[in-house]
Amino acid sequence: xxxxxxxxxxxxxxxxxxxxxxxxxxxxxxxxxxxxxxxxxxxxxxxxxxxxxxxxxxxxxxxxxxxxxxxxxxxxxxxxxxxxxxxxxxxxxxxxxxxxxxxxxxxxxxxxxxxxxxxxxxxxxxxxxxxxxxxxxxxxxxxxxxxxxxxxxxxxxxxxxxxxxxxxxxxxxxxxxxxxxxxxxxxxxxxxxxxxxxxxxxxxxxxxxxxxxxxxxxxxxxxxxxxxxxxxxxxxxxxxxxxxxxxxxxxxxxxxxxxxxxxxxxxxxxxxxxxxxxxxxxxxxxxxxxxxxxxxxxxxxxxxxxxxxxxxxxxxxxxxxxxxxxxxxxxxxxxxxxxxxxxxxxxxxxxxxxxxxxxxxxxxxxxxxxxxxxxxxxxxxxxxxxxxxxxxxxxxxxxxxxxxxxxxxxxxxxxxxxxxxxxxxxxxxxxxxxxxxxxxxxxxxxxxxxxxxxxxxxxxxxxxxxxxxxxxxxxxxxxxxxxxxxxxxxxxxxxxxxxxxxxxxxxxxxxxxxxxxxxxxxxxxxxxxxxxxxxxxxxxxxxxxxxxxxxxxxxxxxxxxxxxxxxxxxxxxxxxxxxxxxxxxxxxx
Amino acid sequence: xxxxxxxxxxxxxxxxxxxxxxxxxxxxxxxxxxxxxxxxxxxxxxxxxxxxxxxxxxxxxxxxxxxxxxxxxxxxxxxxxxxxxxxxxxxxxxxxxxxxxxxxxxxxxxxxxxxxxxxxxxxxxxxxxxxxxxxxxxxxxxxxxxxxxxxxxxxxxxxxxxxxxxxxxxxxxxxxxxxxxxxxxxxxxxxxxxxxxxxxxxxxxxxxxxxxxxxxxxxxxxxxxxxxxxxxxxxxx
Numbered sequence: 001x002x003x004x005x006x007x008x009x010x011x012x013x014x015x016x017x018x019x020x021x022x023x024x025x026x027x028x029x030x031x032x033x034x035x036x037x038x039x040x041x042x043x044x045x046x047x048x049x050x051x052x053x054x055x056x057x058x059x060x061x062x063x064x065x066x067x068x069x070x071x072x073x074x075x076x077x078x079x080x081x082x083x084x085x086x087x088x089x090x091x092x093x094x095x096x097x098x099x100x101x102x103x104x105x106x107x108x109x110x111x112x113x114x115x116x117x118x119x120x121x122x123x124x125x126x127x128x129x130x131x132x133x134x135x136x137x138x139x140x141x142x143x144x145x146x147x148x149x150x151x152x153x154x155x156x157x158x159x160x161x162x163x164x165x166x167x168x169x170x171x172x173x174x175x176x177x178x179x180x181x182x183x184x185x186x187x188x189x190x191x192x193x194x195x196x197x198x199x200x201x202x203x204x205x206x207x208x209x210x211x212x213x214x215x216x217x218x219x220x221x222x223x224x225x226x227x228x229x230x231x232x233x234x235x236x237x238x239x240x241x242x243x244x245x246x247x248x249x250x251x252x253x254x255x256x257x258x259x260x261x262x263x264x265x266x267x268x269x270x271x272x273x274x275x276x277x278x279x280x281x282x283x284x285x286x287x288x289x290x291x292x293x294x295x296x297x298x299x300x301x302x303x304x305x306x307x308x309x310x311x312x313x314x315x316x317x318x319x320x321x322x323x324x325x326x327x328x329x330x331x332x333x334x335x336x337x338x339x340x341x342x343x344x345x346x347x348x349x350x351x352x353x354x355x356x357x358x359x360x361x362x363x364x365x366x367x368x369x370x371x372x373x374x375x376x377x378x379x380x381x382x383x384x385x386x387x388x389x390x391x392x393x394x395x396x397x398x399x400x401x402x403x404x405x406x407x408x409x410x411x412x413x414x415x416x417x418x419x420x421x422x423x424x425x426x427x428x429x430x431x432x433x434x435x436x437x438x439x440x441x442x443x444x445x446x447x448x449x450x451x452x453x454x455x456x457x458x459x460x461x462x463x464x465x466x467x468x469x470x471x472x473x474x475x476x477x478x479x480x481x482x483x484x485x486x487x488x489x490x491x492x493x494x495x496x497x498x499x500x501x502x503x504x505x506x507x508x509x510x511x512x513x514x515x516x517x518x519x520x521x522x523x524x525x526x527x528x529x530x531x532x533x534x535x536x537x538x539x540x541x542x543x544x545x546x547x548x549x550x551x552x553x554x555x556x557x558x559x560x561x562x563x564x565x566x567x568x569x570x571x572x573x574x575x576x577x578x579x580x581x582x583x584x585x586x587x588x589x
Numbered sequence: 590x591x592x593x594x595x596x597x598x599x600x601x602x603x604x605x606x607x608x609x610x611x612x613x614x615x616x617x618x619x620x621x622x623x624x625x626x627x628x629x630x631x632x633x634x635x636x637x638x639x640x641x642x643x644x645x646x647x648x649x650x651x652x653x654x655x656x657x658x659x660x661x662x663x664x665x666x667x668x669x670x671x672x673x674x675x676x677x678x679x680x681x682x683x684x685x686x687x688x689x690x691x692x693x694x695x696x697x698x699x700x701x702x703x704x705x706x707x708x709x710x711x712x713x714x715x716x717x718x719x720x721x722x723x724x725x726x727x728x729x730x731x732x733x734x735x736x737x738x739x740x741x742x743x744x745x746x747x748x749x750x751x752x753x754x755x756x757x758x759x760x761x762x763x764x765x766x767x768x769x770x771x772x773x774x775x776x777x778x779x780x781x782x783x784x785x786x787x788x789x790x791x792x793x794x795x796x797x798x799x800x801x802x803x804x805x806x807x808x809x810x811x812x813x814x815x816x817x818x819x820x821x822x823x824x825x826x
Contacts, residue, residue, distance in 0.1 A: 078699075239802060
């Protein structure tokens with residue numbers, strides 16, 4: 001039998017970005033909060049300290065900063081007709097674990113969605129007609145607007161010391177920023193980081209194309225900074241151990257350095273690490289959560305009663321917990337009925353690498369995860385989707401999080417994988433190449449969804465989450481279109497050679513190659529309880545004292561990195577809980 | 590070396606008998622390190638494998654020399670200690686599958702889903718080596734892989750890479766791919782793990798290793814990065 005701990009006002013599952021945001025906001029409101037994190041407690045000292053972090057074998061082979069798949073993973077298949085097999089080794093996406101979650105090993109790219117991204121379906125229908133949306137594509141409008149979230153985007157950027165250049169402030173276009181962005185209330189917290197060679201060359205190439213390049217908003221501090229919570233950040237030194245690694249310099253924003261220093265001081269807040277939540281407990285009629293059950297470090301079953309349950313795990317595991325706990329009805333692609341699991345989407349990532357001669361000092365080992373240069377000329381309403389023939393745009397960017405030889409060295413086409421010719425190619429390429437990437441939107445479809453696997457189990461005996469996902473013609477077309485534009489731009493920079501990887505017709509999702517950790521949807525927010533798991537405040541339609549905060553709420557994914565949006569949704573949901581729910585607990589819609 | 594394992598010569602005799610290129614090369618590299626006044630008697634002793642058997646070790650040394658040979662571009666895998674790295678790395682929890690999902694059932698699946706077999710990394714290498722040597726015994730009149738000519742070894746590696754060698758217990762393609770990945774890891778990882786001795790591979794490609802501070806060089810365009818590598822122990826290359 002589970003040991004029962006004293007009841008608290010709110011229990012939080014997962015201590016990444018959204019867990020930290022919700023804990024801060026709810027303890028601000030005077031609530032008692034217990035946060036349960038399945039992984040270990042971590043902080044810059046000693047976990048991310050130099051020189052230990054500068055170890056590619058530990059970081060990129062042993063995956064020290066990521067979730068081990070030994071106890072928990074997902075199963076994968078391309079279509080509902082197939083039998084899924086486990087994601088046995090880290091490949092296409094990289095969930096985190098431990099205090100800070102994926103917010104410690106992320107890169108730092110910190111975007112806001114475009115205003116039109118919030119109204120995707122109605123915007124596409126208005127511009128191109130209803131029939132332009134292919135059969136089976138289940139995209140939907142967000143039940144919130146850019147204007148609803150603007151104050152929360154702004155606040156989260158200031159919490160993170162986001163370094164960038166505003167493109168539009170109070171409706172006035174600013175030089176040097178993204179002229180196509182939604183209007184901001186003020187400039188970024190910090191100015192942009194300096195440009196490495198590829199970021200500088202992106203300006204040249206993009207202007208050759210007639211585009212409007214701007215600095216990627218990066219939560220990698222360009223200057224010393226103190227955030228609104230009094231937490232200090234130091235300037236990024238381009239150490240080159242960024243994506244996949246914890247930050248040695250207090251430069252890359254993380255829950256650990258930007259929010260937890262405040263939370264750890266609070267009496268109302270208790271963080272329990274190595275506390276693996278197994279299930280949300282519901283009352284007899286399944287309409288109310290009574291708390292959660294977790295396993296502590298000794299494997300003992302502990303019940304934590306609470307009035308409010310906030311699911312703040314990685315998006316996939318939020319969906320997993322909802323399915324395991326019976327919160328909402330599981331989605332069935334045959335009938336189209338059910339809400340939990342539907343509209344799983346991803347990110348359409350493709351790379352073009354440019355090789356130069358030895359006079360060009362690209363220095364791939366120099367790196368800052370989030371900084372670089374990008375453009376929005378083929379994203380949102382700038383893309384003529386009617387002409388391009390697909391729904392959803394994307395961005396092209398120059399980014400260099402830092403490369404090392406264990407992480408891999410790109411080589412020109414036709415180079416063997418080993419032997420003297422390979423040695424020649426890596427030696428010629430390592431310091432003299434850089435890459436641009438295409439980050440395309442990914443639409444949602446009737447057959448791409450999440451469910452419980454009928455066969456495979458996790459280390460605790462629970463069914464694994466099963467992901468059914470494959471590329472559709474729309475995303476393959478988008479990949480080909482955006483990569484061809486990136487190649488066209490790259491050629492204006494006269495590289496000695498180039499390699500690129502647009503998706504080929506009929507190609508399938510390759511789970512072995514890293515693409516992106518932007519796994520979205522599965523428990524989406526919406527305005528109709530028949531087709532969404534959460535209402536516009538990320539509150540479960542079915543169990544109103546459960547909120548599920550994360551990219552699981554996106555009805556589809558846009559061309560940007562999700563973290564800015566995820567943080568803003570957290571603050572948006574917290575505001576509704578503080579200002580409305582606590583006064584009158586119950587459905588907010 | 591064509592006898593079954595129980596009849597192998599002792600490791601000591603084997604290492605003496607293996608006065609092939611590798612041992613000379615390892616000694617040679619230690620010798621050059623002692624030139625930096627850091628050499629000790631221990632550093633002069635060839636590494637004695639603890640994970641690999643004598644016949645596996647001969648295979649590992651041979652294949653390291655094929656995959657990353659010493660040439661005019663830079664040092665080879667053998668002289669940088671990659672066999673030592675592999676032997677040590679196979680004894681880590683990682684190589685036993687600590688971060689892999691290892692539960693069955695083990696189904697065949699399209700290549701997009703990755704390796705779906707039941708072997709951990711160290712067993713993939715061990716089983717693959719046995720399969721490759723067994724193949725060589727049959728195809729080359731009782732010789733092991735290590736006893737073949739460089740050209741014969743290379744064509745076998747090309748066949749394994751393409752997956753055209755038929756093994757019973759592992760696909761030759763998966764075996765080759767994991768082995769190559771591990772050889773590269775050993776060649777490029779920090780010297781603390783036993784390979785990349787003297788930061789030889791980092792010097793070859795111009796990687797500054799664990800310096801991790803380039804604030805002053807982000808915007809420099811007109812000259813190559815000037816500093817040599819440092820390793821996790823703080824040694825300069």
